[in-house]
Amino acid sequence: MKILHLNTYAGNGGAGKASLRLSKALQKQGIQSEVAVNFLFKSNPQVHNLSKGFFFKWLTAVGILLERLANKIFVKHLPIPFSIPLWGKNISSREILESVDLIHVHWINHAFLRPQDLAKLARLNKPIVWTFHDSNAFTGGCHVRYSCDHYELECGNCPVLKNSNPNDLSHRIWKQKSEAYKQINFTIVAPSRWMAESVSKSKLLKSRPKINIPNTLDTGIFKPFSQAESRKILGLSPGKFILMSGFMPSRKDQHKGTSYLIEGLETFANEHHLEIENIELVIFGNRDTRNLPEFPFKTTFLGTISNEDRLAICYNAADVFLAPSLEDNLPYTVLECLACGTPVVAFNTGGIPDMVEHKINGYLAEHRSSADLAAGISWMFKHPKKELLQANARAHVMSYFSETVVANRHVELYNSLLNDHVSA
Template sequence: MKIIHLNTYAGNGGAGRACMRLNKALKAEGVESVLAVNFLFRDNPEVENLSKGFFSKWFSAAGIILERMTAKLFSKNVPIPFSFPIWGKDISGNKLLKSADIIHLHWINHAFLRPEDIARLANLNKPIVWTFHDSNAFTGGCHVRYDCDHFMKECGDCPVLKYSGVDDSSHRIWKRKLKAYSKLNLNIIAPSKWMAESVKKSSLLASADLVNIPNTLDTAVFKPSEKLEARKKLGLNPDKFLLMSGFMPSRKDLHKGTTYLKEAIELFINNHKISPDSIELIVFGNRDEKNVPAFPIQATFLGTISDDEQLALCYSAADAFLAPSLEDNLPNTVMESLACGTPVIAFTTGGIPDMVSHKYNGYLAEYKSSPDLAAGIFWLYKEANRPELNVHARQTVEAHFSEQIIAQKHIELYKSLLDKHV
């Protein structure tokens, strides 16, 4: 059984990390699994590059830039990423795909696979699996939906586009996807129950075969370290109550909820008369220090952490990980934190409740409620049995999201599809 995974990037963003981890987990179980990407920022011997050579690489890079420029030109200044599938490539003749038994799609935007390119894969007569890392596959272009229900109809009158109307770009993209999907027998993987429910509500894929299989991670890397030792290695104060969070760089990533995080910390400090000097916020991510908002407590900016072992050490050093996302499928950061034995305080949204159980391994706050997020911080600070929470956090990942468990679920799906395909 040979599986070919397709993603735009390797290790970049949540989808890139998720598919690389799945690829590794499948290999560990003896599956012949290959990850191929449209664009490699740096050479990686574990990944096949579909844009080899100088001209191919820069052609792909130009497509990525043009797609992002188009989105900026035709989208309103709102925190919702939108993709215009104008540029892409036909890879149906690629030798890797022809040699595979199953084609497994992941995140394929940014000038990689347009709806028509996906439809051409049907010519290979192989089962096609598609993991939805965001909502784009079943919308007219947006990746984050918030409370928009247009995906349940035929899109159009898009609140993201500058030039909106019944037959706007979102509706035309929706029609292209409808035509493409009609040629395919898609087998969808929804990493979260929330994503599965969303797909079932969509007008494009409500009747498609669907299964809920979470993402995984390397539990041998993301594991608990002794808290004081982790702080010592990172040069962090051993006596402070340490909160951890991550930021993204773009105005299009405001769904990460930074504003609510800032408000919650302010309320936590002010309502409970907490000394700001006793609390510290650890920030990681690829936002530069100039763009980090001012917090009422000390904020230590760690920058981009590309080494997973270093990142695991950061999670272990913290007392809690704050995830104020307003919409997220199955965020890697939440799973990583739990795997390191660090409880998570988050809004009740997306796939987060699949991982965080209220007051068992973290705190689920009311959606968009800064006061309840602050209450969660205070609960962990003053009332919770932290050692017990730490144990529960790790146990949750071992029981439900370990690489062996998730790999086996994928293998069972692959085998069932091949049995049907014979």
């Protein structure tokens, strides 16, 4: 069995990580698995570059930039990602695709595979699996839907577009996808139950075969480690109660729920005013220094952490990880810190309930309630058996998200599709 994974980037973003991690997990199970990407930021011998050479690399880069320019023209200035499939690449005649048994598609936006480019893969006559890392495949362009239900029909009247009407750009993109999908068969992998339910509601893909298989991670890297030693390595206070969060842009951020987190922290600080000197907030990831919010505790910024071993040390240094995302498929920060035995406080939304078991390995707060988020932090702060929460966090990941478990579920799916293909 030889599998090829297709993704726009290698290791960038959740989908980039997921495709590489899944491929490695499959390799450990004896499967020939490779990854090919449309744009490679730096050389990686483990990844096939579909835009090789100076000319093709920069041609691809121009396509990505032009797509972003089109967004500025047609899309409102909102923190809601939207893709306009204006440029793409026909890869159906590439030798690497001819040589594999099954094609596994992941995230293919940013001038990679437009709907019509995806449809051309049908000529290869190979089983195709498509993992949905966000909602774009079944919407008229948006990647994050929030409360919008237009995807349940045919999009149009899009609240994200500057020019919104029944036949607007979102409806036309939806129609492009509808025509393309009629030409190609594929099986959908939904990493979370929430994503599977969303697909089932969409007019575009609700009748397609789908299966819920989560993303995986290397539990040999993301594993429990001495908290004291982790804090020593990072230069953090040894005796404080440490709250940790990742990717903290500004109070204006919408998707990651920054405003709710700040309000929750302020409420928690007011309730535990006398103990405030013993609490510290630690943040890793990018930060917008121009719009940096004020926090009620001493706050340490660790910057962007690209090395996975060091990221695991960060998770191990914390008493609790805070994930206030308002909509997320299966966020890796939550999965990674649970694998390290660090409990999570998060909103009950998206795929997060697949990972966080309420009051067993963390706390699921009422969606968009900063008060309940504060209650969750307080519950963690006061919990008499933190070691039990830590053990539960690790055990849940090993049972449902480990490389062996996830790889085997994919192998079962691949075998089923290949057997059906042969007998067809």
